[in-house]
Amino acid sequence: MLLRDIIRRDVKISIRRSTDVLTGLxxxxxxxxIFPLAAGTEKDLLLKIVGPVMLISALLASxxxxxxxFKPDYINGSLEQMMITTNSFSALIAVKIMMFWIIxxxxxxxxxxFIASAYYVTxxxxxxxxxxxxxxxxxxxxxxAFAASLTxxxxxxxxxxxxxxxxxxxxxxxxxSKAIEYSILSMDNSGPLYFLTGMMFFTCTLGPxxxxxxxxxxxx
Amino acid sequence: xxxxxxxxxxxxxxxxxxNISFNLxxxxxxxxxxxxxxxxxxxxxxxCCLTNPSSGCIKWNKSNVYSIYxxxxxxxxxxxxxxxxxxxxxxxxxxxxxLGKNFDRSELTNLLENFNLFxxxxxxxxxxxxxQKRKTALIRVILSSKQLWIMDEPFTNLDVDSIAFIDxxxxxxxxxxxxxxxxxxxxxxxxxxxxxxxxxxxxHVA
Numbered sequence: 001m002l003l004r005d006i007i008r009r010d011v012k013i014s015i016r017r018s019t020d021v022l023t024g025l026x027x028x029x030x031x032x033x034i035f036p037l038a039a040g041t042e043k044d045l046l047l048k049i050v051g052p053v054m055l056i057s058a059l060l061a062s063x064x065x066x067x068x069x070f071k072p073d074y075i076n077g078s079l080e081q082m083m084i085t086t087n088s089f090s091a092l093i094a095v096k097i098m099m100f101w102i103i104x105x106x107x108x109x110x111x112x113x114f115i116a117s118a119y120y121v122t123x124x125x126x127x128x129x130x131x132x133x134x135x136x137x138x139x140x141x142x143x144x145a146f147a148a149s150l151t152x153x154x155x156x157x158x159x160x161x162x163x164x165x166x167x168x169x170x171x172x173x174x175x176x177s178k179a180i181e182y183s184i185l186s187m188d189n190s191g192p193l194y195f196l197t198g199m200m201f202f203t204c205t206l207g208p209x210x211x212x213x214x215x216x217x218x219x220x
Numbered sequence: 221x222x223x224x225x226x227x228x229x230x231x232x233x234x235x236x237x238x239n240i241s242f243n244l245x246x247x248x249x250x251x252x253x254x255x256x257x258x259x260x261x262x263x264x265x266x267x268c269c270l271t272n273p274s275s276g277c278i279k280w281n282k283s284n285v286y287s288i289y290x291x292x293x294x295x296x297x298x299x300x301x302x303x304x305x306x307x308x309x310x311x312x313x314x315x316x317x318x319l320g321k322n323f324d325r326s327e328l329t330n331l332l333e334n335f336n337l338f339x340x341x342x343x344x345x346x347x348x349x350x351x352q353k354r355k356t357a358l359i360r361v362i363l364s365s366k367q368l369w370i371m372d373e374p375f376t377n378l379d380v381d382s383i384a385f386i387d388x389x390x391x392x393x394x395x396x397x398x399x400x401x402x403x404x405x406x407x408x409x410x411x412x413x414x415x416x417x418x419x420x421x422x423x424h425v426a
Contacts, residue, residue, distance in 0.1 A: 002320060009317040016308035077302025080270055081318065084298050087290050220271050 003095050006082075010099040017068070021104055024065035028108050031057040032115045043120045050119035051180030054112055054129060055173045058137055061108060063165055066144035067157070069100050070215065074152050080219050093215065094208035097145045105137040121184065128183035135196040136176040142207030143168050149211045152218035172199055221245050222267075222368065222399065227276035229262055236262045237419055240276070244401065244415065247394045252403040254419030260403035261301060263419070264372045267401060268298045297366035299374060303357035307346035311337065311356050314345050315363070323363045331359050334385050350377040362389055369393065371402045387411045 014021060035053050039045055073079040086092045109130055116129045147164035151157035175192040182189035227240040237259035244250050252260045265271040267278060269285060269292070278285045285292040305314045315328065332338040335355045340348060348356070354377050361369055369390075375383050390400060390411060402413075 005317065005320045012313065012317065013306060013308055072306075075302075076306060077300055077304035078306060078318075080268075080300060080302075081298065081304035083270065084268055084293050084296060085318075087293075 003091060006092055006095050007099060010096060011103070014099075014103045017072075020065065020068045021107070024061045024104055025107055025111060027064055028057050028061035029111055029115070031060060032112065033118065036118050046119040047121070047184050048181070050116065050121055050129070050184070051132075051177035052173070053119075054116070054133060054180065055136060055176040058105075058108060058112070058133060059140055059165070059169055059173065062105065062137065062140050062144050063147075063162055065104050066100070066141070066148045067161065069096065069145055069148055070152055071148070074215075074218070079215065083216070083219065089216070090208050090212035093145075093212040094204075097141060097208060097211070100145070101138060101141045105133075105141060109133045109137065125180070125183045128189065129180055131193070132176045132179045132196065135193070135200045136172045138200045139172050139196070139203040140165075140169055142203035142211075143172075146207055146211045146214065149214040149218065152215060172196065175199075221281055222401075223279040223282075224267075225277050225279070227263070227266060227273050227278065229259070229266060229271065230274045240417065242415060242417060244399055246397040246399060248414040249390070249394060249400045249402070249412070250415040250417070251413040252401070252417050252419055254405065256405055258405075258419040260405070260419055261372055264370055264401070264403050265300070268296060268370055269293065295366055296368045296370055297361040297364040299357055299361050299369075299371040301372055303353050305345050305353065305356060305360070308344070310342050310344055311348065311352075312341045314356060315360060318360050319363055323365070328359070328363060331362060335359070335382055351379060351382070354378055355382060358386060362393075367397070368399045368401070371400070373404060374402055375404070383411075 032053055035049060036046055039049065070079060073082070082092060083089055112133055113126055113130050116126050121129060144161065144165050147161045147168075150164065151160050154160065175195045179189045179192035179196060182192065222244040223242070225241055226238075228238045229236040240263060242250060252263055254260055262271060266273050269289065280288065280292050280295070305318070309317065315323075329338070332341055335352075335358075337352060337355060337359075340352060345353065345356070354374075358374060361371065374386070378386075394400060
């Protein structure tokens with residue numbers, strides 16, 4: 001199976017299963033919008049919490065949606081077919097994770113850029129929110145895919161994915177929040193952004209490899 | 221030539237199968253028979269490199285399949301317990317996404333007509349009957365143009381006419397130098413084979 005075929009396949013299937021993607025996106029929208037409603041419209045407070053809120057909502061939404069990345073294919077048996085028909089299983093997994101990011105996280109980031117204005121974020125800081133989310137969701141998607149592959153053979157993983165992902169994602173949440181906060185305070189945020197970029201490359205290169213191995217173990 | 225030498229699999233210290241040795245040459249059909257739970261599926265999956273055997277080795281033309289992993293996988297088409305097809309796509313789309321673009325269209329039409337599936341080709345896979353689902357999965361294997369077909373209970377849910385038709389297809393595949401390994405627990409829906417390994421008593425019949 002060629003990687004091009006995988007892309008075509010995943011796009012086709014996600015169009016048919018669009019409710020899965022929409023549920024995650026609406027979940028993100030609601031979580032991120034509920035904070036200004038609950039905390040009031042005080043500008044200083046909202047500007048202080050916008051970073052953590054964005055990252056935590058993105059984390060929760062991707063943990064919720066990631067269960068659908070391998071599980072349906074595992075249940076109907078097409079994952080083992082892919083293992084046999086492909087030349088490089090980890091490349092295939094890398095493509096699948098990237099497809100998940102494009103289909104799920106890119107719309108999420110787009111929504112986030114609009115939600116940011118509900119937190120009085122303006123101008124260049126909106127761009128920072130977008131950039132931070134791009135870097136951190138790439139890492140989060142790889143981490144969650146790894147957790148999803150570990151829990152693949154378990155019938156009802158429940159909170160297990162969150163137990164694996166949340167501790168691993170803490171550095172991304174902390175540095176992502178700081179990157180947004182420093183930008184809002186007009187301070188130099190290159191430090192946190194460099195760290196996020198590093199994490200992004202680390203998870204994007206190692207993530208598919210360990211995920212592929214974990215899937216092989218689950219299928220065995 | 222596919223060769224195994226005393227293959228053995230343990231799960232939690234329980235032997236699933238042991239001492240499986242056979243030579244399968246071009247044009248031969250090997251059947252694993254045995255009651256349910258006798259390890260047929262595990263053995264089939266081992267031959268597809270989905271499960272690692274505890275000991276023993278599988279060789280393709282004298283070289284270990286794990287050392288020529290990609291080349292070996294390029295030779296096989298696998299039909300498991302699960303059909304490996306997607307509920308949300310139609311029958312036709314399922315065949316297209318699993319085989320890519322490079323397969324014989326006229327051959328596909330021929331197969332669909334013989335399996336009485338032509339009228340159903342644009343129906344969602346989830347709405348097909350179990351027999352029709354199995355036939356779709358078989359079409360995927362037949363059109364894959366691989367040399368070694370490995371099938372786990374290929375005839376579940378199939379009617380007599382379809383089994384007779386697959387018999388013809390399999391014979392032409394074997395005559396062209398193809399190979400087939402299948403697992404079957406019931407003697408009734410079985411077709412001719414050259415080798416049989418009964419996993420119940422571990423008796424080899426050549």
